[in-house]
Amino acid sequence: MTTGLYVVTLAVLGISFCKDREKTFMALKKAWKAFENIMPQFLGVLILTGIMIAVLNPRLISRIIGVESGWAGTVLAALVGALTLIPGFVAFPTASLLLENGAGYMQIAAFVSALMMVGVVTFPVEISYFGRKATVLRNLFAFIFTFLVAGIIAWVHAW
Template sequence: MNILFITTGILLGISAIANRQKTIQAIWSAVRKLQAILLPFFLMIILVAIFRYLIPDTMITKALSVSNKWLGMMTASLVGSVALMPGFIAYPLCGILVSNGAPYMLISAFSTTLMMVGILTFPVERAYLGTKVAIIRNVLSLLVALLVALVTGFLYGELFS
């Protein structure tokens, strides 16, 4: 995340040169926003910590190594919906699963739900969107993931095999 530090630094620098007052205002706005959402974020971090203890990455790999494509797809979308993994862990894992012969529709369901559906991030999402809309957004995202997985399965010739 070094790029993020550098980008933020450069933007802050340019902003400070252009207008000191506005830059201070921007930092205050950042502090205020972060402080308003601090509790949900804390809760999210705690939930992720507990989840990673209960279900370590090795167990996820095992759970996704099922040969039945339908069962695999369902497990993958469930695990992907709950888990919160950085890409540099998730995609090598997907690569390993593919080379072990996992169906592409399973990988697709896992990868899309992982990035779009957030059960552990729900406290944060709900603080912004409200409970109802947060649920709708997650359900629609799950639907997108399942449809994409089905088409992926079809295009890889897995769907009717």
């Protein structure tokens, strides 16, 4: 699958290069700049996740946010997700690592859902654009929706 994506990407890049070399080089330069801007965050989160997994053995991860932790672990995972500012492209590999090390699907669903939808860290910026009431309501409903998502994922996984 991955090889196929690389082949398609290279083919489309080749077509773009044949059609307009200058625009293709500009696009590649912009992509490289975006990559350079994202890389420090990505590496930081990967290092933090690696340290966390090295320090917390799978049994401890399972106890804190595993299936056995139930709704308490789900609430904890949702709170951590709501308070964390991680880009989506980092969140999903992190979630995969946690799942491989004993985390539960319901708990990871709550973590990723809250991470993507609840913006505690970005609260001040959001208030400046949308106002306090809209920001509080949006974040509150998003946090509640996190538990609906977690419940659905648990139900689908058990099914």
